[in-house]
Amino acid sequence: MTTPLAPARPTGRNVDLFGTIRSEWIKFTGLTSNVALAAFTLLLLIANGAAMPWAYVFRDRGSPQADYDAYPEMIVDKTGYVGVILAVLAALLVTNEYRSGQIRTTLLAVPQRIPALISKATVIAAVSFVIGVVSSSIGFAIAPAILAGGGYTYSLHPADAVRLVLGSGLYLATLSIIGIAVGSLIRNVVASVLTTIVFLVIVPVVPQMFSQYGTEITRFFPIEAGSLLLAPLGTDPLGSWGGYLVLLAWTVVLFSAAAIALRRRDA
Amino acid sequence: MTIEVRDLSKRYGDHYAVRNASFTVQPGKVTGFLGPNGAGKSSTMRAIVGLDRPTSGRAIIDGQQYASYRAPLQKVGALLDAKAAHRSRTAWNYLTSIAATHHIPKSRVDAVLDATGLTSVSKKKVGGFSLGMGQRLGIAAALLGDPSTLILDEPVNGLDPEGVTWVRTLLDDLATEGRTVFLSSHLLSELALIADHVIIIGRGEIIADSPIDSLTAGGQRVRVRTADTDVLSNRIANAGVTITSSEKGTLEIDGLTAEQIALAAREADILLTELTPLRQTLEDAYNALTRDAVEYASTGR
Numbered sequence: 001m002t003t004p005l006a007p008a009r010p011t012g013r014n015v016d017l018f019g020t021i022r023s024e025w026i027k028f029t030g031l032t033s034n035v036a037l038a039a040f041t042l043l044l045l046i047a048n049g050a051a052m053p054w055a056y057v058f059r060d061r062g063s064p065q066a067d068y069d070a071y072p073e074m075i076v077d078k079t080g081y082v083g084v085i086l087a088v089l090a091a092l093l094v095t096n097e098y099r100s101g102q103i104r105t106t107l108l109a110v111p112q113r114i115p116a117l118i119s120k121a122t123v124i125a126a127v128s129f130v131i132g133v134v135s136s137s138i139g140f141a142i143a144p145a146i147l148a149g150g151g152y153t154y155s156l157h158p159a160d161a162v163r164l165v166l167g168s169g170l171y172l173a174t175l176s177i178i179g180i181a182v183g184s185l186i187r188n189v190v191a192s193v194l195t196t197i198v199f200l201v202i203v204p205v206v207p208q209m210f211s212q213y214g215t216e217i218t219r220f221f222p223i224e225a226g227s228l229l230l231a232p233l234g235t236d237p238l239g240s241w242g243g244y245l246v247l248l249a250w251t252v253v254l255f256s257a258a259a260i261a262l263r264r265r266d267a
Numbered sequence: 268m269t270i271e272v273r274d275l276s277k278r279y280g281d282h283y284a285v286r287n288a289s290f291t292v293q294p295g296k297v298t299g300f301l302g303p304n305g306a307g308k309s310s311t312m313r314a315i316v317g318l319d320r321p322t323s324g325r326a327i328i329d330g331q332q333y334a335s336y337r338a339p340l341q342k343v344g345a346l347l348d349a350k351a352a353h354r355s356r357t358a359w360n361y362l363t364s365i366a367a368t369h370h371i372p373k374s375r376v377d378a379v380l381d382a383t384g385l386t387s388v389s390k391k392k393v394g395g396f397s398l399g400m401g402q403r404l405g406i407a408a409a410l411l412g413d414p415s416t417l418i419l420d421e422p423v424n425g426l427d428p429e430g431v432t433w434v435r436t437l438l439d440d441l442a443t444e445g446r447t448v449f450l451s452s453h454l455l456s457e458l459a460l461i462a463d464h465v466i467i468i469g470r471g472e473i474i475a476d477s478p479i480d481s482l483t484a485g486g487q488r489v490r491v492r493t494a495d496t497d498v499l500s501n502r503i504a505n506a507g508v509t510i511t512s513s514e515k516g517t518l519e520i521d522g523l524t525a526e527q528i529a530l531a532a533r534e535a536d537i538l539l540t541e542l543t544p545l546r547q548t549l550e551d552a553y554n555a556l557t558r559d560a561v562e563y564a565s566t567g568r
Contacts, residue, residue, distance in 0.1 A: 011413050012369035014337035023367035030360035031353060101351035104318055105361075105408065108345055109368040111317045111334035267318035 020110055020119040027093075028123050034089065041085045042131045048082060049075045049139020050146065057150030070147055072156040075139040076168050076230045079132065080223040083172045084200050086131070090124040090179025091192040098187045104267050113262050121180045121255065125173035132169035140165065163240065167229040171244070174251050175200075178222060181254035185261055222250045268294040268415045268447045270315060274324035277310045284310040286471040287324070292449045292464075294415070297442045299462030299479075300451035303557055307471040308451040309347070312420055316345050328416060340369050340412030346419045350401035354394030358385055358404055361393060365408055379407040384433075398425030406434070417441060419450040423457055435461045455550045469557045482552045489525050491518045492541035493532070503531045519545070 204221035207214030228243025270292035467475035
């Protein structure tokens, strides 16, 4: 079993982001569950993109008329809720390492710690971006055909098309990073998955239970604000990009907290 | 390559896992880190490689903290727990993900797999590995960067005799090459065979730090069996001579050679029925030193 151990020439170089990102990519693709969950989300979003115009057409059968005109955003405006899956996947990327003990290996290789966290976020954000762009593109490609079956149509300006397609990617990417932050802060698989779901989906509507003005608070939560990027113009005073910036602010704050906690805590 | 620990303390809540530990680990030899369960071995090692932040004091390698090295795996290879990888990962995936951080080429991954005998199982999932295979995987990971220092927490745990011999030979080779080898173990018998230097820790405090030979040389104790223990005791009693008696008719004398005792007995016309020089084993030294320091002792039988 013994062979000469010393390599012919020095092996390896200094740790840098290229290396850590490649490392996280290897780890991401090395687990079938990661790839499966990402693929599942892609399919779900494609299905959502097809289901919305389909439902619009068939709604008409039961009721006198469709109560609103078809609009392009209907293909993508529910993206956020499906995107919670990607945030959960992101949380798992972090918490699974704590559960298995792999985190110690990671932090031994990258003792600066923050580059490892950034690399995890980069990988899941890139995957989410691709999922968003691909699913929305397919959705917009097939929606007009489905709507035409009922005699409906919508108008989609090129500028809006870019906003909705790239925006789907951007939205999902930013949302997923929240999962990285939650996973890193809580470090427990079940607790972080639950926290991610509850925080993104349930907490925002709690203010509405207490007051009719609760909606004023709800619109500033991550999914609600970020969804403005994919909503018809004029939905909210914040505007498309204003809403996205609110989501981005949430992500930056949570990720910064996670980074600080990671540096300071014992592994 | 020199590991230096200065006044290291680590507290968890009220409890000090390590208290004011100071020692130096030198290159070119195998240094063993011995201690009962809960003595603070793992806490100390984790502080050295930057996984835990010390409460006070410091642990540095060649004058720098572990975290400040730009390519730490080229400096230190650590095995802190076996199979610290997700169950569904393959060994290959695990090692290449580590290698990628330091731009270590795949050929090196192949080499360490080969050196640890894991080439045939490299594409199998880590969850299916036995404890011994997991240990070898951990050693493979530690060797990836060809480090000048190795820090290993219980590396022979779970290995079969062939594996134990292999590790012992490997560590010996690495130390001979001039690297620093620092391993912790409960297996006194193994450490006695492989370690050149021993640091003993108990209840968070360093209680011994010396070459293994001086620990096992001990005092030169001699066991004597005779009918006239009192007469002999009076004869040889002196400053620097300790006499203990564990059972009737038996004396353990510390501070005189066997010849000196035999001469004294002949001069007093005493018949000795046993005269045995006792060399202290590492086990004896260890037990004597840690007797008061056992953290989690079992009580009763």
